[in-house]
Amino acid sequence: MKLHTYYRSSASYRVRIALNLKGLAAEESYVHLSKNGGEQFAPAFDAINPQHLLPVLEDGAVVLTQSLAIIEYLDETRPGQALLPPDAAGRARVRALSQAIACDIHPINNLRVLKYLGAELGVSDQQKNAWYRHWVGLGLAALERQLASSPDTGLFCHGDQPTMADCCLVPQLYNARRFDCDLSAFPTIANIGIRCEALDAFARARPDLQPDAE
Amino acid sequence: MKLHTYYRSSASYRVRIALNLKGLAAEESYVHLSKNGGEQFAPAFDAINPQHLLPVLEDGAVVLTQSLAIIEYLDETRPGQALLPPDAAGRARVRALSQAIACDIHPINNLRVLKYLGAELGVSDQQKNAWYRHWVGLGLAALERQLASSPDTGLFCHGDQPTMADCCLVPQLYNARRFDCDLSAFPTIANIGIRCEALDAFARARPDLQPDAE
Known part of the structure; x- marks a missing residue:
């Protein structure tokens, strides 16, 4: 397998974690964004x-x-730790938590959007940072409530093993810290993040530890 | 089943199509956005x-x-027409086509984002329309190339039966027309759209035909 990746790409980070959780290795090709x-x-x-x-x-x-x-493809075609639950309701929950990040937070704050705000709309750096924090804050506040209120939440987003949802959460938290977002109102998320980052599969996927990191 | 929906919500429109394709009925609860x-x-x-x-x-x-x-939950728990292919590579392709719309086009153009552009950043209506068309144009241009270049594309996005990808494509096209996006450069997409909209399952899901339409 060959992964086209960039150390700071949040979506690449998700897949690096998933590969590590499954115990898989992929040749890497670096694409500087x-x-x-x-x-x-x-x-x-x-x-x-x-x-x-x-x-x-x-x-x-x-x-x-x-x-x-x-990530779903890897889970379906490779043995090892399952990244999605065995039941349909559980899979739907993990997919929904993942999509709450991958659809509703990340794309709005992606590099190309921030560039458009600056170049086409003349938005200042300060306003861009406020934009970033607004969508992170809104998205994580909802996620915190969804996680804190559900009996399906365990040590990780879904139960006591990491799933695809945790593969999405950790890169989002990493980015949130980069942009100085205030995460103090999200204790459930923060605790899950700490448990994930203590695992080797998550730690090794960190942007600053990648061969193409600057 | 009970669907919380709004006639103009693009994501609700996707699920209405999926329910129709599966031959399922759901009680509807209307949430005016x-x-x-x-x-x-x-x-x-x-x-x-x-x-x-x-x-x-x-x-x-x-x-x-x-x-x-x-949509994946409905497909996994209900009989009837499959909305995802039987093979892992096919499922990955349908999911990726769906996510190219549901992650990389739609959320950036969602109502709440357009509102923020106007209220917080003082962006004019003309600039908001340009923003909308920019992300639709960029996203559909890539999708057109992915669809036109793949032997897996058939009468629909994947093969000759509608899948989850078509459930995403048609609402995106509907929105693109609302915002006067130029779709002439996307013939593969346009033809798939025409085939979809000729089917009862897609036609009945159209925003203007919903009970809560204004």
């Missing part, structure tokens, strides 16, 4: 993913895009 | 979904959020 005008726009990567987004996982002839689709 | 300061913020709905987003599907005691998670 700002150097050389953005290597995601270079012909070599454009041919692989016209979305110009990371990560991409190549599994033989199968080219996979979208981090959640990749 | 702008009347009364937004009925999604009222205590009754806040208790069901602290994200304040639609749709929500109640299946007995199971409360489901996030449209893609709901």
Whole structure:
């Protein structure tokens, strides 16, 4: 397998965690999202993913895009620790928690959106930071309530083993800290984050520990 | 089953199509996203979904959020036409096509984001429309290339039967037309859209045909 990745890409980070949790290794190809005008726009990567987004996982002839689709694919095709629960309601819950981050927080704060705010709309850095914190705060406040109120929440987002939802949560927390978001109102999330980051599979996936980190 | 829905909610529209494709009926509860300061913020709905987003599907005691998670749940728990392919690579492709819309186009253009642009950043209506068209154009251009270049694309996004990806595509096209997006560069997408909209399951789910349409 070959993972096209960038150390700071939140969606790549999710897949790195999932690979580690499954005990899988992938060759890595590094795509720098700002150097050389953005290597995601270079012909070599454009041919692989016209979305110009990371990560991409190549599994033989199968080219996979979208981090959640990749994680489910790995879970379905590889043995080892399950990243989704065995029951339909549990799977729906883990997918919903994952999508609450991967659809409703992250894309609004993605690099390309922040760039558009600055370049096209003349939004100041201060306003961009407020934008970032607004969507993180709104999203995590809802997630905190969903996690804190459910008997399905355990040591991790769903039960006592990490799932796809935790693969999404930890990169979002990492980004939130980068942007100095106030996380004090989210104790359930913070505790799950601490438990995840104590695990080797999460720790090894951290952006600053990647070979392409600057 | 009970579907909390709003006629213009793109994510609700996806689930309405999926229910129709599966031949399922759900009682509907209407949540008006702008009347009364937004009925999604009222205590009754806040208790069901602290994200304040639609749709929500109640299946007995199971409360489901996030449209893609709901569609997969319906597919896993109900008989009838499959909305995801039987093979892992096919499922990954359908999920990735769905997420390319549900993560990377729709949330950036969602009502709450457009409101923030206007109220907090003083962005004009003209700039908001340009923003909308920018993300739709970028997202659909990539999707067009992914669909046009793949032997897995058939009469529909994946093969010759509608899948979850088509449930996402049609509401996105509906919205794109509302905002006068130029779709002439996306012939593969347009043809799939026409085939979908000719089917009763898609036609009956259209926003303007819903009981709560204005």
